[in-house]
Amino acid sequence: MFKRRAEESGKSSMFRFTFSIFYVHIINIIIMLVLAMLLNNLDLVGITVPDRVFTVVVSAVCMVLYLIMTYIEGWRRGERDYNLVLYGHMDYNKFRGIIAGALSQIPGVLCAIILLFPSESAVAMRFSRFFYANFNFIFALMDAGTFSYAITKVLYFVPALLAPVVVGISYHLGYARIRLSDKIIWRKPGDGRTNLR
Numbered sequence: 001m002f003k004r005r006a007e008e009s010g011k012s013s014m015f016r017f018t019f020s021i022f023y024v025h026i027i028n029i030i031i032m033l034v035l036a037m038l039l040n041n042l043d044l045v046g047i048t049v050p051d052r053v054f055t056v057v058v059s060a061v062c063m064v065l066y067l068i069m070t071y072i073e074g075w076r077r078g079e080r081d082y083n084l085v086l087y088g089h090m091d092y093n094k095f096r097g098i099i100a101g102a103l104s105q106i107p108g109v110l111c112a113i114i115l116l117f118p119s120e121s122a123v124a125m126r127f128s129r130f131f132y133a134n135f136n137f138i139f140a141l142m143d144a145g146t147f148s149y150a151i152t153k154v155l156y157f158v159p160a161l162l163a164p165v166v167v168g169i170s171y172h173l174g175y176a177r178i179r180l181s182d183k184i185i186w187r188k189p190g191d192g193r194t195n196l197r
Helices: 014-045 051-086 096-103 106-116 122-135 137-143 149-155 159-175 180-185
Strands: none
Touching: 014 051, 014 096, 051 096, 051 159, 096 159, 106 159
16 A cells, blocks of 8 residues: 555665765755855855855865765665665675765766866866866865866866765664764763763
8 A cells, every 4th residue: 555665675776875875966066056155145244255265165064064964875775774684685785885885976987087188179178177066066175276287187086986985884884783973972881971862
């Protein structure tokens, strides 16, 4: 009568996992645009934000939010997969988080490859840079003249490593049911203090 969720019915596809990580990118891009608009409009109340400060603030806020959201998504998927493996619905794959994180970075890697080969069309390069900057907004600082051009070409691929590392670690912790929040919030038994929860 009621349709069961995919995770509850023994289905946990790699595509669904990958898309959930990619979806975090989309949400964070929206957050970046809203934050950028708010900072740009501070001129209306008499506050001028230098370009460098603007880039640092947007990058830092988006970086923190991205790390938190991808960690939570990876952890939740690891916890769900533990139950599916426990009851024989799927086989355990310890690289599942790393693979999903890597697959979610395909659009950013494609944009980076396009930027490596300068086009005679200024329009094509502008669009490639635009999509790359928006997909990898958390590394906007590296495109602000901080590094030489040769180093920057290599650094174009650095953002693609972030999601596989974070999701891989969080997936493993979720599968092992290890919560970092418990390590931070809970007190050790017998230390004379009560738990915060």
